[in-house]
Amino acid sequence: MEKGLNPRVAIYPGTFDPLTTGHVSLARRGAMTFETVIFAIAASTPKKTLFSIDERVALAEEAYNKYPNIVVEPFDGLLVDYVTRRGAGTILRGLRAVSDFEYEFQMALMNRKLAKEIQTVFMMTDYKWMYLSSTIVKEVAAHGGNIKGLVPDCVVTPLYKRCEERRRENEG
Numbered sequence: 001m002e003k004g005l006n007p008r009v010a011i012y013p014g015t016f017d018p019l020t021t022g023h024v025s026l027a028r029r030g031a032m033t034f035e036t037v038i039f040a041i042a043a044s045t046p047k048k049t050l051f052s053i054d055e056r057v058a059l060a061e062e063a064y065n066k067y068p069n070i071v072v073e074p075f076d077g078l079l080v081d082y083v084t085r086r087g088a089g090t091i092l093r094g095l096r097a098v099s100d101f102e103y104e105f106q107m108a109l110m111n112r113k114l115a116k117e118i119q120t121v122f123m124m125t126d127y128k129w130m131y132l133s134s135t136i137v138k139e140v141a142a143h144g145g146n147i148k149g150l151v152p153d154c155v156v157t158p159l160y161k162r163c164e165e166r167r168r169e170n171e172g
Contacts, residue, residue, distance in 0.1 A: 013040040
């Protein structure tokens with residue numbers, strides 16, 4: 001491992017729009033494996049986000065405020081550059097199903113090409129959350145479905161509110 005990179009510090013990157021119970025579960029399990037998990041929220045993304053970067057960071061901070069070894073931060077630019085700047089040696093990624101594997105494998109190989117000293121560790125999602133994604137949660141919330149238990153409690157009201165705002169914008 002390159003000098004200055006700590007393999008016991010893992011970066012868990014993503015858009016997290018919105019943060020789901022599956023994300024929380026994976027970060028908590030990662031925090032039992034690594035000394036520190038940096039929950040890194042991507043500022044720039046090709047996805048059209050429902051929440052701003054500041055809102056996503058604030059919601060994640062509230063969800064993780066009881067976990068001292070989970071740190072929430074925004075990041076921008078190439079993930080491997082951010083990981084190196086933070087001195088971490090590991091990227092933590094979750095896998096729900098075989099369908100996730102191909103994309104995640106490609107990303108891990110590209111990150112390895114860019115920074116061979118950084119390792120990617122895959123953790124299987126808890127079986128309870130295998131079906132869960134931010135996209136599905138947004139769709140359910142946009143149609144008024146029950147999202148309690150699918151997202152942390154601190155996300156429920158802001159998500160319904162934002163979906164209602166978007167619905168009104170699209171109508172008018």
